Amino acid sequence: MSQKNYSSNRSLKFTESVIREMTRVCLSHQGVNLAQGFPDFPAPAEIKEAAVEAIRADLNQYAITWGEPNLRQAIAEKFSWYNGVTIDPEKEITVCCGSTEAMISSLMAIVNSGEEVIVFEPFYENYGPDTILCDAKPRFITLHEPDWHFDEQELTRAFTNKTKAIIINTPNNPTGKVFSRVELQFIADLCLKWGVIAMTDEIYEHILYDGAQHISIASLPGMRDQTITINSISKTYSLTGWRVGWAIAPASLTASIRKVHDFLTVGAPHPLQEAAAIALRIDRGYYKNLAKEYQERKNFFLPVLKDVGFGVFPPCGAYYIMTDISPFRFSDDVTFAMYLVEKLGVATVPGSSFYSRPSLGATKIRFCFPKRMETLQEAAEKLKRLKKR
Numbered sequence: 001m002s003q004k005n006y007s008s009n010r011s012l013k014f015t016e017s018v019i020r021e022m023t024r025v026c027l028s029h030q031g032v033n034l035a036q037g038f039p040d041f042p043a044p045a046e047i048k049e050a051a052v053e054a055i056r057a058d059l060n061q062y063a064i065t066w067g068e069p070n071l072r073q074a075i076a077e078k079f080s081w082y083n084g085v086t087i088d089p090e091k092e093i094t095v096c097c098g099s100t101e102a103m104i105s106s107l108m109a110i111v112n113s114g115e116e117v118i119v120f121e122p123f124y125e126n127y128g129p130d131t132i133l134c135d136a137k138p139r140f141i142t143l144h145e146p147d148w149h150f151d152e153q154e155l156t157r158a159f160t161n162k163t164k165a166i167i168i169n170t171p172n173n174p175t176g177k178v179f180s181r182v183e184l185q186f187i188a189d190l191c192l193k194w195g196v197i198a199m200t201d202e203i204y205e206h207i208l209y210d211g212a213q214h215i216s217i218a219s220l221p222g223m224r225d226q227t228i229t230i231n232s233i234s235k236t237y238s239l240t241g242w243r244v245g246w247a248i249a250p251a252s253l254t255a256s257i258r259k260v261h262d263f264l265t266v267g268a269p270h271p272l273q274e275a276a277a278i279a280l281r282i283d284r285g286y287y288k289n290l291a292k293e294y295q296e297r298k299n300f301f302l303p304v305l306k307d308v309g310f311g312v313f314p315p316c317g318a319y320y321i322m323t324d325i326s327p328f329r330f331s332d333d334v335t336f337a338m339y340l341v342e343k344l345g346v347a348t349v350p351g352s353s354f355y356s357r358p359s360l361g362a363t364k365i366r367f368c369f370p371k372r373m374e375t376l377q378e379a380a381e382k383l384k385r386l387k388k389r
């Protein structure tokens, strides 16, 4: 007897996250997980203490739906000194369950069915399902290797009166691209001309290499009122499991984002919001040190990959390395990634999961390196076996 399928058409349009699936495959092979981007080293002690303190102080009930006032104040202070934009914490911030929820709540708050959203490709895999969940039509713009630039004419042609938003992610996952001021100004000019919202995911804003500089598109002239800036504590403070993020947007958009957010999740964990406020006010030397430690990891791991035979695209920011696997002559990225995890014990993410069509990523896989040096050394030892094949 055939079983009726009760799943919605919407849910059938996308697959389970490949990144999170690779983590599960990795666990079953007891491998080194260089697939999902989360640190295997501890978060700063003072932030953890603040969370324990907040639970002891019984901040255990719902916080204000759109975020604890103390945290919103801390977000506004930091956005002002680091990104150069002054905002009103009362009216322009929505605290969400990670930047994941901030992104989907924001998209649902602004996009009408059938409107177009421009997405640079390769893209962080959530943006695909995000556009499906809000019933948008994604329009993909290629980032061309090796430096992941976009073609100005192609981007100009993509903007029409059907375009509602453009998603920018800088520093970028998976490519490590850091959008330059010139590129952001080009995008901003198109947004201003067509009345399009820039949705910018800046969760890697402090992880920058070799002098690269992070610029927020909201800080460019005229863009403050047409930008939604998404961020979280996940990457900057190594707290991916706490699920505290936020969307910064002009008051009228924030009012809509807050409504969607309220009915999706009510709010982010209250005691962890209190601790997040402490995180955002941490001594500023912390950020320099964070970048320095990631620089060391990148400087160690990039040559390892080169040495065992990968083509590498050196990142300017974030903590990923996109690689070209064609020298290994496997049939495709998924077969190669499965070989790496099952036979060598190193989990990675197949390139196809960052593209709208799998064939576009068939010669690539992505490594992440937010790991202790011992973990990276262990992965390096395992990968050396590729040379002996």
Ligand SMILES: Cc1ncc(COP(=O)(O)O)c(C=O)c1O
Binding pocket: 037, 097, 098, 099, 100, 101, 124, 169, 173, 201, 203, 231, 232, 233, 234, 240, 244, 245
């Ligand atoms: C570009 C990008 N945005 C968002 C996320 C998810 O962030 P959060 O933990 O704040 O939901 C990730 C996680 O890897 C990411 O790479």
